[in-house]
Amino acid sequence: xxxxxxxxxxxxACRPSQxxxxxxxxxxxxxxxxxxxxLAEVDRxxxxxxxxxxxxxxxxxxxxxxxxxxxxxxxxxxxxxxEALAAPAEARALALKKKRVKPAADLPAECRxxxxxxxxxxxxxxxxxxxxxxxxxxxxxxxxxxxxTVSRRGNAFYLIGNPDSALxxxxxxxxxxxxxxxxxxxxxxxxxxxxxxxxxxxxEGKKYWQRLLEVAPExxxxxxxxxxxxxxxxxxxxxxQMPPGHPPVxxxxxPPGHPPxxxxxxxxxxxxxxxxxxPGEPSAEEIRNLQEAVANTERTPQLEKGLDALLEQSEKExxxxxxxxxRDAVVRVMPMRPDDARTAAAMGGxxxxxxxxxxxxxxxxxxLQLDPxxxxxxxxxxxxxxxxxxxxxxxQRFNALKSADPKFAQSHRVDDxxxxxx
Numbered sequence: 001x002x003x004x005x006x007x008x009x010x011x012x013a014c015r016p017s018q019x020x021x022x023x024x025x026x027x028x029x030x031x032x033x034x035x036x037x038x039l040a041e042v043d044r045x046x047x048x049x050x051x052x053x054x055x056x057x058x059x060x061x062x063x064x065x066x067x068x069x070x071x072x073x074x075x076x077x078x079x080x081x082x083e084a085l086a087a088p089a090e091a092r093a094l095a096l097k098k099k100r101v102k103p104a105a106d107l108p109a110e111c112r113x114x115x116x117x118x119x120x121x122x123x124x125x126x127x128x129x130x131x132x133x134x135x136x137x138x139x140x141x142x143x144x145x146x147x148x149t150v151s152r153r154g155n156a157f158y159l160i161g162n163p164d165s166a167l168x169x170x171x172x173x174x175x176x177x178x179x180x181x182x183x184x185x186x187x188x189x190x191x192x193x194x195x196x197x198x199x200x201x202x203x204e205g206k207k208y209w210q211r212l213l214e215v216a217p218e219x220x221x222x223x224x225x226x227x228x229x230x231x232x233x234x235x236x237x238x239x240x241q242m243p244p245g246h247p248p249v250x251x252x253x254x255p256p257g258h259p260p261x262x263x264x265x266x267x268x269x270x271x272x273x274x275x276x277x278x279p280g281e282p283s284a285e286e287i288r289n290l291q292e293a294v295a296n297t298e299r300t301p302q303l304e305k306g307l308d309a310l311l312e313q314s315e316k317e318x319x320x321x322x323x324x325x326x327r328d329a330v331v332r333v334m335p336m337r338p339d340d341a342r343t344a345a346a347m348g349g350x351x352x353x354x355x356x357x358x359x360x361x362x363x364x365x366x367x368l369q370l371d372p373x374x375x376x377x378x379x380x381x382x383x384x385x386x387x388x389x390x391x392x393x394x395x396q397r398f399n400a401l402k403s404a405d406p407k408f409a410q411s412h413r414v415d416d417x418x419x420x421x422x
Contacts, residue, residue, distance in 0.1 A: 059085065073321070074321065076156045089124040101136050111138035119142075124138075127139055158190070160355040166186060168388065184212040206229065310330065314346045323352075341371035344366050345375075386417065386420070
């Protein structure tokens with residue numbers, strides 16, 4: 001069954017769309033067109049599959065599966081692993097381009113995907129035995145699928161309300177493929193949304209959208225761009241400048257598959273939601289009441305043991321990429337240990353994973369203020385800075401972690417994180 005799931009995921013990765021795809025062999029156990037059924041089977045076997053090696057194609061397919069079922073945090077993590085596997089081939093292709101190697105016109109037979117067992121890693125291996133023009137042609141062809149992976153990771157960040165990370169992912173795509181339509185749309189949209197009256201940023205956002213219409217006039221994103229671009233100065237005014245009764249962009253004007261405007265997606269492009277406290281955030285009075293309750297709580301050994309268990313549970317969930325579960329555990333510890341670096345680091349990690357960038361930065365900074373060598377705080381801050389494109393800052397934190405706690409650094413594959421930054 002486990003090999004059947006891997007096969008189905010590989011088939012799922014090659015689907016051209018969400019429409020009906022060819023059925024897998026009957027003994028594979030599920031129809032790859034039925035993403036909900038396949039996801040249920042993946043969930044059922046998750047513990048058995050988690051430590052098994054997975055190819056780029058399987059991880060990309062797993063990310064697509066989570067993405068299409070609205071499980072964006074898990075999609076982000078699967079895509080991250082896929083990107084890491086593609087990184088050596090991408091680095092080699094970049095090195096060849098820096099040497100001004102021109103890709104060959106013909107694609108050698110050994111550089112074509114052939115079933116679930118002959119994908120990116122095998123193609124990259126075969127490419128290494130060819131002359132440089134054919135090697136580059138092979139790598140470019142093999143990495144086309146990775147462009148979609150990075151782009152979709154950007155979309156997933158956008159859908160959880162993390163436009164800064166979305167922007168970073170889509171800019172990575174455009175560095176390699178300057179006219180990639182999906183990334184032209186999202187970079188333009190996020191720049192426009194974040195312009196808040198900045199004329200230079202507004203003009204830059206418009207430029208990306210104009211380019212989208214030039215290179216991909218049939219893109220499913222094109223209708224909303226054509227409609228919105230002529231009135232961008234009005235649509236993207238800061239909310240305070242909007243005239244009374246200004247109508248929002250109509251939901252039914254969106255192309256198929258476009259995320260809803262507003263619709264509970266904080267930070268979404270063209271969502272002019274307010275910037276007040278998020279729903280469910282505690283009020284100032286509730287915080288004061290909590291502080292008083294904490295001050296009056298007797299600190300018994302049993303209580304401390306329970307807090308230790310919750311913190312350990314949170315850290316385990318972080319290592320599994322289950323950020324909401326990590327947050328739910330550590331949030332019960334935080335009020336009792338407001339000045340504990342380890343607790344703050346766990347909370348910061350959960351906030352980073354959930355896309356709450358500003359809160360993650362504040363909490364991790366507090367953890368490092370309390371303990372500059374706190375390993376998880378260094379690790380999570382390094383990851384956060386890398387997401388934001390601050391390579392120098394990320395390198396500093398990861399190298400500090402290797403000095404502070406080599407065992408933690410090894411178990412969390414910090415050398416792999418450093419390799420991505422070089």
